Amino acid sequence: MIVNQYIVSPAIVSENFDNEVIIVNMSRGHYYSLRDSSFHVWQGLESGLSPEALLAHLTSIYGVDTETLRQPISHFLNQLEAEGLILEGIPVNVNSPSISLNPQPFTPPTLEVYTDMADLLALDPIHDVSPVEGWPIKK
Amino acid sequence: MQTLAALPTAQAFTQQLLDRCLSNRQQPAARSFHFGSTTLNVAFIGTNHADFFTNAIAHREIPSSPADLTVFVIDYKTSTIMLPPPCWDWQQADGHGTIHGLTDGYAGYFQQDTGVFTWVAYAEQIAIVWGTDLTTLPEWERSFPFRYVLHKWHERTSRYVLVHAGAVGTVSGGVLLTGAGGAGKSTSTLACVNTALHYAGDDFVMIDLEALFVHSLYNVAKLNVDNLHRFPHFQPLVANPDAALDQKFQVYLHQHYPEAVTAGFPLKAIMLPRFSGTTTTTIRSATPAEALKALAPSTLALLRADQRTFQKMSQLVHKLPLFWLETGTDLAQIPEQILNTLQSLSTHEPATR
Numbered sequence: 392m393i394v395n396q397y398i399v400s401p402a403i404v405s406e407n408f409d410n411e412v413i414i415v416n417m418s419r420g421h422y423y424s425l426r427d428s429s430f431h432v433w434q435g436l437e438s439g440l441s442p443e444a445l446l447a448h449l450t451s452i453y454g455v456d457t458e459t460l461r462q463p464i465s466h467f468l469n470q471l472e473a474e475g476l477i478l479e480g481i482p483v484n485v486n487s488p489s490i491s492l493n494p495q496p497f498t499p500p501t502l503e504v505y506t507d508m509a510d511l512l513a514l515d516p517i518h519d520v521s522p523v524e525g526w527p528i529k530k
Numbered sequence: 531m532q533t534l535a536a537l538p539t540a541q542a543f544t545q546q547l548l549d550r551c552l553s554n555r556q557q558p559a560a561r562s563f564h565f566g567s568t569t570l571n572v573a574f575i576g577t578n579h580a581d582f583f584t585n586a587i588a589h590r591e592i593p594s595s596p597a598d599l600t601v602f603v604i605d606y607k608t609s610t611i612m613l614p615p616p617c618w619d620w621q622q623a624d625g626h627g628t629i630h631g632l633t634d635g636y637a638g639y640f641q642q643d644t645g646v647f648t649w650v651a652y653a654e655q656i657a658i659v660w661g662t663d664l665t666t667l668p669e670w671e672r673s674f675p676f677r678y679v680l681h682k683w684h685e686r687t688s689r690y691v692l693v694h695a696g697a698v699g700t701v702s703g704g705v706l707l708t709g710a711g712g713a714g715k716s717t718s719t720l721a722c723v724n725t726a727l728h729y730a731g732d733d734f735v736m737i738d739l740e741a742l743f744v745h746s747l748y749n750v751a752k753l754n755v756d757n758l759h760r761f762p763h764f765q766p767l768v769a770n771p772d773a774a775l776d777q778k779f780q781v782y783l784h785q786h787y788p789e790a791v792t793a794g795f796p797l798k799a800i801m802l803p804r805f806s807g808t809t810t811t812t813i814r815s816a817t818p819a820e821a822l823k824a825l826a827p828s829t830l831a832l833l834r835a836d837q838r839t840f841q842k843m844s845q846l847v848h849k850l851p852l853f854w855l856e857t858g859t860d861l862a863q864i865p866e867q868i869l870n871t872l873q874s875l876s877t878h879e880p881a882t883r
Contacts (some may be wrong), residue, residue, distance in 0.1 A: 513833035
């Protein structure tokens with residue numbers, strides 16, 4: 392399905408560095424590193440670009456045609472959506488992200504996923520609550 | 531037809547809880563502990579298990595003082611003080627036990643595996659740590675008591691943040707040592723005990739982001755069972771020699787090496803330990819992104835922290851010099867390299883900020 396617009400999930404936190412963004416998704420217990428082209432894709436998404444506008448933005452960064460980018464970017468956006476990092480929606484504001492003046496060689500975006508935090512977040516769902524005191528019952 | 535009773539307010543819940551604490555026949559004497567600008571008074575109700583909660587913070591104890599925050603530690607089994615009916619729906623609790631959607635000014639966390647409920651009421655300046663039977667708490671809980679209380683107390687402020695890191699230094703400055711489990715954080719920290727570097731912690735410490743200062747929280751040195759042979763001098767000092775294979779040995783440094791433990795020092799750098807695979811220890815620059823990846827995930831997970839803590843850690847990695855600490859098997863080189871780096875930073879300080 393072609394999605395016309397994405398927003399960055401409000402459930403995640405991220406921090407931008409020079410050529411890397413670190414994203415933490417606490418509900419899933421994963422964190423992520425986005426570098427190189429994936430970094431530029433994320434910057435575009437944060438700026439509120441639609442997938443088509445994002446392709447145009449990346450075209451100007453990498454000096455390649457839109458069709459070269461379409462499949463790997465679409466695949467990457469699907470990955471971001473599957474990880475719960477972006478959602479379908481309309482951004483509040485759209486800003487133009489900055490563009491490097493020197494074209495760079497394009498490599499398909501990759502999502503580096505780290506799952507070691509999930510091991511520390513032992514899921515312990517509360518199932519049963521005593522009707523008398525209203526506190527969870529240990530079975 | 532069944533009617534649903536209206537939930538009490540968080541304020542009413544807190545007041546009921548406080549009334550039950552204060553109506554206890556034997557009023558407990560509170561003990562005072564000082565962390566940064568916060569004086570924490572701890573009062574035990576119905577438990578003779580106080581050492582379990584205070585050995586790790588014994589080095590921060592001060593004479594009885596007015597409290598910024600009073601923590602009541604309640605053992606249900608011996609006090610029979612039950613919690614009032616909750617002021618939330620359990621659907622508000624996430625899979626980690628954090629209760630969401632509470633009235634602003636209150637925080638709650640129910641740790642189902644231990645049956646411990648923690649409540650922090652900011653305006654009332656009280657916290658409650660309630661357990662069905664505190665004698666059954668796992669051994670590792672004694673190594674970082676009140677971490678959730680301290681974290682929640684400071685979470686709303688911009689000044690302090692608790693981080694999952696070790697810290698060693700001198701009176702003029704020191705370093706944070708942080709990384710994912712198994713990176714060598716504890717080994718590096720413990721290699722510095724009884725050297726020129728003082729110990730501020732090897733698990734959690736508190737950072738003053740305004741003053742860039744490390745405040746020690748816990749004086750417990752923790753060692754993996756299979757790592758004890760590297761520190762034979764700690765062997766007779768282990769407080770839990772029967773630790774299971776998946777637990778860590780604990781050594782209360784304040785009891786055995788009080789001169790090695792410090793209340794804190796100015797923070798000069800962050801180091802990311804990583805085993806080099808050789809005998810030697812070397813230092814090289816790290817990037818802010820690498821430092822955040824080392825610091826943030828375990829801090830966020832272990833404290834059940836949110837974006838505010840993430841943002842504080844992001845600030846921190848932008849403020850300090852950052853290094854990889856490639857550790858070798860010759861443990862004596864670790865404090866040497868840290869001291870050399872601190873000396874170098876001291877010499878070139880204006881250029882590093």
